[in-house]
Amino acid sequence: MMHARPAVRGSIVLLSLLLFGLPSQADDAQAQEPSGSTGAAIGGAALGLASGGMLGVMGSLLPCTETLEQLTCVRASAISGGLIGLGSGTLVGAWDSSRLASAAKGAAIGFGAGAAVGFVLKEVVRQYGWLDVVSAGAIGLSIGAQPEGAALGLGAGLFVGSVLWLAVPSWELPDLAVTGLLGLAVGGVAAWVVEAAEANSSGGSGVTIPFSLRL
């Protein structure tokens, strides 16, 4: 179980990395060729781990509530998402730091937007505190790093959920939230994989990606 202080420290470190570390590396990279670096690979690994891990948690929270091994189920999903994000983020950073800069910028914006929502919730919901503002920021970060994939996934999840709601009598309205969040998480994590593949492609590897998530 994660405790409060490590969560705060982790969030601060990650935010600092996003705000001050990655953009400068990305600027350097953009000034030259679309290529990566060791530093960018490390940054990509951190961002991918945080984003993928949080997406894994979000996507599994509701479905795993229906299993007796709820904690194990969410942990497995978080680790899976985190590992995929870690690997993909590392590759993105190593191959194309400008892409990583874009993801980092989105993550920073997402963190800010999420924290703003968290702050509003803190004022409205009695039991919410500053730690929950940070948590909401972390959710925003995870989505903001891959907004197109997350949005596509959310839309697909809600669509599937709506069809099931209409077609299956036992399907309940709250289950829409399940498919929506699940879609958001899968879309976000998948976007990391696609990003890595595209980075490889743009880096001159010769691999052609047949589709793009960029809208």
Add this chain to the structure above:
Amino acid sequence: MSPAMKLEPQGPACPPAHSTGSDQAIGAAGRIAWYGPIGAGDGRANARWCATVGPVLLDPLPAARLPALARDDSLAVVSWNILIGGGDLARFLRDELGYDCHPTSPEPSEYASHFVLLIQEAYRRSEVIPDVPESFRFPPRIVPPSPPEGWPDIREIAHRCGLALFYVPSQRNGPETLEGQREDKGNAILSTLPLRDPIAVELPFEAGRKVAVGATVDGPGRTDLRVVSVHLDVASTLTRTLTTANTARLRQSLGLLESLALAETSGAPVRPCGEVPHPIATVAAGDFNSWSAGESALDQMRICFPESPPWDGKPTYGPFPTDFIFFRRGGDERIEHLEGSERRVEERYGSDHHARIAWLGLRE
């Protein structure tokens, strides 16, 4: 992940439990057995909230004079979240159970049976509820739509209907002081049968203090029957939800189950349900605040209460299936849940929840 629970011989770290009933009644009931989580964090949070509420109400003998439960009689068990007095209990009793309230001489209809009401969101208004600094972030006051005569609190309802009462407040109903009085809210048991061996279980702390209440009644055939009223949290904080995998209600239901096992074994080490015989038949019912009937908290209850009536597919709070009745025979094979008797009450009687009713009887 089971939260370890313990018997708290001194009671909770808040105003001492006491009764509003007569000394004779207190003696008949014995003292309340308190259970709570071992975790220091849970204990501190529960103690902080506990200090804001008034004392327990225990009036274990019903004032209404009714014939004793005959051997062949069935017993109605009702679970209902009454929305801080918004649910019209008197009308509910008349329409659903055929019981016309009167302080001492109610007029039960021909089809009326003895009953136990397992109530959530009961409230009490009193000057004995402590005034607490405004720095404490109280839950906002819930104000249900007003009936013309106002909202009777749980003590007044018990008095008007001549019922035995066990009420344990868990938190305040808002910080306000109204004409010198404050309000608290919590779970309660109202019954036409005397209440024995009262227990109170402070659940593991999530977003607010929750206390399950239990007591033993003479069930059908004079069998001992423990009845428990439960109310779980809706949600924890966002951070806890993320870092504990949304296990708030699972943790609370496990805490309840472990405490019931402790109560049955007099504090001996607890083993998982199914590995030990339960000496006493038990009904645990209430508002589980579940968003789905397949939630792990509910599945855990079903494992430990294998003779529970199946869910009828009907939600009880908007689209959500929040309210359930769980039953286990325990070691007593004579008592059973009468098949097909469990149902959702279609009218809400002013509450935002539908009640659920089940009947228990002797096996053929």
